[in-house]
Amino acid sequence: MSDPAPNPLRAPLEAGLAELGLAPSLADPLLAYLALLQRWNATYNLTAIRDPQQMVVLHLLDSLAMAPHVAGLTSLADLGTGPGLPGIPLAIAHPGLQVTLVESNGKKARFLREAVRQLGLGNARVAESRAETLDEPGRHAAITARALATLPDIVAVGGHLLAPGGRLLAMKGVRPDEEIAALPAGWRVEAVHPLRVPGLAAERHLVVVARGD
Template structure:
């Protein structure tokens, strides 16, 4: 069955969007993205999560939980985005945000380009590159990463990308990463650690905001 016609799945997504204070109109493009991901996942193994309902919670709503913290930014680089998480859901929810999806894996990059094309995401671009090799120094208001690496490791490979004046790392983490924060490299400071509530997810989630010192 086409998941875009799955009423139960749509209801679950609608409830999650309401809980996050997001527009119900986002459900259609988000489900179109999920349908594309499911179709490609059979061949390309883009994500270990294969159940559509689990994908709604762990991929879509988890990514969208950070919308309020990204609003107002002009440019965002999603580092090691994999199948486009959180970058594609954020690009769908925030059409005024310019999202660069950074992914070195060729198969995943091919999927990302197809997703951007099919979803007509004029505010998203794919950079098929290793993070440290992306030649855009100071090119972004913020960088983000989801389940990529420790905070010091993210900054070691991607710290050249945020702008010099107030550039930020918005890192999505599970439990409060006390040890990682303690190991932040020189030149960076902690701004905030904010608990995130993801509808349907019974697990700790935090958004860690790091800024150039």
């Protein structure tokens, strides 16, 4: 028997991983996740992005652009994770990071549980819940949200999940100065990091929000 054809997504993914300074060995589990997402998406419509090449850039590499900023963290809650973004790619990249995938939509939560099982992600768990009703006060070193809401809304629904000294790591497109100005009392922006996503021309920023004056 001839060898199976190489996955056409491998080369662009490995090039993107190299550009982000991440190990090429991450490609196998990331491609396995993407294949599972594509299969489920055909039936359950988990993401509007259907082109596999776009999925590599807009799902995998976009999520992993923030990987350096979660290095060293013990736990992360990904609020409104949808099909597991950025939580599952981050859990793959950082095996020592405990990731809680918070998603209230039943079909997406079912997919997440299957993905965690099939990928053998012992450092990821699914919480089928809205962020504001998740009863895990002070449990997480950080929370993140990729496309959930504005910064004030994220701290309103998820701030209770943060441990003392915890941080919100919010993924945004253009620098969200109006959202930053609207943060409620008791919250402050600690840093705004421009992110470079391989294969993407659009702006990306990671906004780090902490409790404080």
